[in-house]
Amino acid sequence: MREMDVAIIREWVKKLFMHANYYLCDDIMKKLLAYRKVEVSDIGREVLDKILENARLAAESEIAICQDTGISVVFIEFGQEVHFTGGSLEEAINAGVREAYAEGYLRKSVVRDPLNRVNTGDNTPAVVHYSMVPGEKVKLQVMPKGFGSENMSAVKMLKPADGVDGVVEFVVETVRKAGSNPCPPIIVGVGIGGTMEKAAFLSKKALLRRLDSQNRDGYYANLEQTLLKKINNLGIGPQGLGGITTALAVNIETYPTHFAGLPVAVNITCHASRHEEVEI
Amino acid sequence: MFKKITTPLDEQLIQELKAGDRVLISGIIYAARDAAHKKMTDALAAGEDLPFDINGQVIYYAGPCPPKPGMVAGPFGPTTSGRMDRYTPALLDQGLKGMIGKGLRDAAVIDGMRKHKAVYFAAIGGIGALIASTIKSLRTVAYEELGAEALVELQVEDFPAIVAIDCTGRDLYDSEPPKYIGKFEECINEEKVLL
Numbered sequence: 287m288r289e290m291d292v293a294i295i296r297e298w299v300k301k302l303f304m305h306a307n308y309y310l311c312d313d314i315m316k317k318l319l320a321y322r323k324v325e326v327s328d329i330g331r332e333v334l335d336k337i338l339e340n341a342r343l344a345a346e347s348e349i350a351i352c353q354d355t356g357i358s359v360v361f362i363e364f365g366q367e368v369h370f371t372g373g374s375l376e377e378a379i380n381a382g383v384r385e386a387y388a389e390g391y392l393r394k395s396v397v398r399d400p401l402n403r404v405n406t407g408d409n410t411p412a413v414v415h416y417s418m419v420p421g422e423k424v425k426l427q428v429m430p431k432g433f434g435s436e437n438m439s440a441v442k443m444l445k446p447a448d449g450v451d452g453v454v455e456f457v458v459e460t461v462r463k464a465g466s467n468p469c470p471p472i473i474v475g476v477g478i479g480g481t482m483e484k485a486a487f488l489s490k491k492a493l494l495r496r497l498d499s500q501n502r503d504g505y506y507a508n509l510e511q512t513l514l515k516k517i518n519n520l521g522i523g524p525q526g527l528g529g530i531t532t533a534l535a536v537n538i539e540t541y542p543t544h545f546a547g548l549p550v551a552v553n554i555t556c557h558a559s560r561h562e563e564v565e566i
Numbered sequence: 567m568f569k570k571i572t573t574p575l576d577e578q579l580i581q582e583l584k585a586g587d588r589v590l591i592s593g594i595i596y597a598a599r600d601a602a603h604k605k606m607t608d609a610l611a612a613g614e615d616l617p618f619d620i621n622g623q624v625i626y627y628a629g630p631c632p633p634k635p636g637m638v639a640g641p642f643g644p645t646t647s648g649r650m651d652r653y654t655p656a657l658l659d660q661g662l663k664g665m666i667g668k669g670l671r672d673a674a675v676i677d678g679m680r681k682h683k684a685v686y687f688a689a690i691g692g693i694g695a696l697i698a699s700t701i702k703s704l705r706t707v708a709y710e711e712l713g714a715e716a717l718v719e720l721q722v723e724d725f726p727a728i729v730a731i732d733c734t735g736r737d738l739y740d741s742e743p744p745k746y747i748g749k750f751e752e753c754i755n756e757e758k759v760l761l
C-alpha cells in the first residue's frame with residue numbers, strides 16, 4: 287500500500303497545465319519543420335513559419351501558444367495499491383486546474399451549464415477520466431483541449447460489413463468536412479471498436495500518443511499511413527488555404543467490440559495540440 | 567510581399583485588396599466574439615446605438631487570455647468566423663468595412679460584402695502569442711461583464727493577415743484547396759519522416 291496526499295496531484299495538475307499551454311511538444315515541432323520543407327503552397331509555407339515563430343515566442347515569454355487554452359481534460363491512471371489521503375481526489379484536480387488558469391494567465395472558457403451558459407470563471411470543472419491498474423504508481427496526463435477542433439469531431443456506428451473501407455471513408459469525410467475550422471495542420475485521433483463511448487475515449491487517448499510513434503499492430507500502423515496520405519491529398523492545407531499539410535499524423539487506437547457492430551470515433555486536434563504527462 | 571495597410575479602411579484601398587494578398591494591419595481594430603455580437607445586434611434590433619461608431623471599422627473575431635503583468639495583451643488569436651455569420655449582414659449594413667477571423671463565411675455575408683464593399687481577412691489560428699506582440703494598446707469599450715468576450719478596442723501594429731475574401735467576393739477558401747488535391751503523394755517522395 288502506498289499513501290499519496292492529493293496535494294501532490296494538485297501541484298502536478300497545475301504545473302502540467304501551465305507547461306502544456308506554454309510549450310509546443312517537440313514531436314509536433316519536428317513534424318512542422320519536416321512539412322515546412324515539402325509544402326508546395328506559398329501561403330502554406332508562410333503559415334507554417336508563423337506557427338513555428340509563435341511557438342518560440344510563447345516559450346520565451348512563457349505565455350499560452352493559443353488563446354483557446356481549452357477545457358481541461360485529465361487522464362489519471364492509478365495503481366490499485368495507492369491510497370489517496372488529504373481529501374477528495376477530484377477536488378484536488380480541480381484545485382490544480384483553478385490555480386493553473388489563474389496564475390498562468392490562461393483563458394477561462396468553461397460554462398457551468400451547456401444551455402444556460404454562464405462562465406464558471408476558473409476553467410473548472412475538469413473532464414476527468416479515471417482508470418485503475420495493478421501496482422502503486424500514478425500516471426497523470428493532462429490536455430487543455432481547444433474547441434475549434436473538438437467541434438469538428440464525430441462518432442459513427444458503422445456496420446461490420448462496412449469494414450476498413452467504411453472506416454477510411456468516415457475518417458476522411460470527417461476531416462474534409464472540418465475544412466479550415468480546426469486550424470489545420472491537425473492531428474487526427476481515431477478510436478475503433480468497443481462501444482460508442484469507448485470509441486470516443488480511444489480517439490481522445492490516441493491524441494496523447496507521440497506523432498513519431500505508430501500503432502503497435504502492423505495492420506493498424508499501415509492504416510494510419512493510408513489515412514494520412516488520403517487526408518493530405520485533400521488539398522485543405524495549412525489554415526484551409528490550400529496545400530499538402532492538412533494533418534501531421536493519424537493515430538489509431540482499437541479495442542475489442544461486439545460482433546454486431548463497428549463503432550468509430552474521430553477526435554481532431556489542431557497544431558496547437560497540447561498535452562503533458564508525469565508518472566509519480 | 568506584405569502590403570502594409572492602416573485602419574479605418576478607405577474605399578480605394580478596399581478596392582485594391584485582392585484575395586490572396588498578404589497584409590500587415592496597423593491602426594484601430596475592435597475585438598468581439600459571439601456574446602458581444604449578440605448584444606450588438608440586439609441593440610440594433612431595439613433601435614439603440616452601437617457602443618462604437620462602426621462606420622469604416624474592422625472587427626476582429628477573438629477572445630484573449632488575460633495579459634501577464636508587463637504585457638499589453640495576452641495571447642489573442644482569431645476564432646472561427648462562421649459563428650458570427652448570422653450577425654454580420656446587419657453590421658455590414660451599418661458600415662462595417664473589414665473583418666478578421668478564421669475560416670469560411672456564408673453566402674449572406676459574402677453578398678453583404680459585395681454590396682457594401684467590405685473585405686474579410688484570415689488571421690492564422692493558433693498563433694495567439696505572436697498576434698499579442700502586435701497589440702500596442704487595449705481598451706474595453708463595452709460589455710466588460712463578458713470577460714474574455716468583452717468588446718475591446720485594440721491598437722495594432724503590423725498584425726499579419728491574408729485577404730481571404732475580397733470585396734468582389736473572390737474567396738481563397740474556394741480557389742486554393744482544389745489546386746492541391748492529390749499533390750501530397752507527388753511531393754513526399756523519400757520524405758518518410760512525414761509518414
Ligand code: SF4
Pocket residue numbers: 352353354355431432433434435467468469555556557558643644645691692693
Ligand atoms: S483549434 Fe487549436 S489552434 Fe485553433 S484556436 Fe482552437 S485551440 Fe487554437
